[in-house]
Amino acid sequence: MQPLDLMTATNIASTAIHIARETGIKPLAVAVLDAAGHPLAVLRDEGASFLRPQIATGKARGCLGMGFGGRELARRAQAMPAFFDAINSLTGGEVIPVAGGVLIRNAEGLILGAIGVSGDTSDNDERCALQAIAQAALVADNGDQLSR
Template identity: 30%
Template sequence: MSTPAAVVPLTIQDAEALVSAARQTAEAAGVPVSVTVLDAGGHLLAFRRDDLAVLISGETSTRKAYTALQLNAPTADLVDLVKPDGPFHSLPTALDRPLLFIAGGLPVHREGRLIGAMGVGGGSPEQDHGFASTAVEALA
């Protein structure tokens, strides 16, 4: 029986690169944001809220990252699943830790393995998803 090769975990340098890339893209679009990066265990690696970002964006970016991590899926792909007629309509209230099914959260993979997640809040859901996507693509 072979042991799978170890995958390098998400590092603080990776987390800072994700925050920087997301913020640069958001700044270029004129959107103040908050960005959260979590490791594979759900622990905070990096967080940044722009001075002009709405205060709630700090909470939404963190919840988006947590949701993407727990479900290993972009939050944009989960929105329809939790609507009243969706198969997971009770999921947002089923757990002690609140999930958030709004676009802007993405899992982060390395060599096909989940190593963390990031969330962006402050723009429209589509903007937040785009800022996060740009950052994750830049890390790869």
């Protein structure tokens, strides 16, 4: 298995920001983490607020920590709020269970890492993540379906 490397992570993050700019989405921050949850690339567009990198990282960390894309995390958080309160207590509030957090998989389905995007609506954040992962020829898992 090829791990997610710095160049690929940086490319995915910068592509997500580029997509947002091209499509008129608000300025974003993007965090790409490896499979162990370590940041490889955290980028903030100039106009994105100072909290956006932490929010993006929380979206990606939640996906990696639970093994689900952000949409599935959101459903579970809504169904089991006490459990997710406990998870946030354990992680110091580092899990943000909403769309915009996406697992990054290889063609065989193995988790290579995750991306979190923050700055616009969760749907728009996720759209940028999905397209950036696809352009890197990897598989996106948003919790609803795998995208190639």
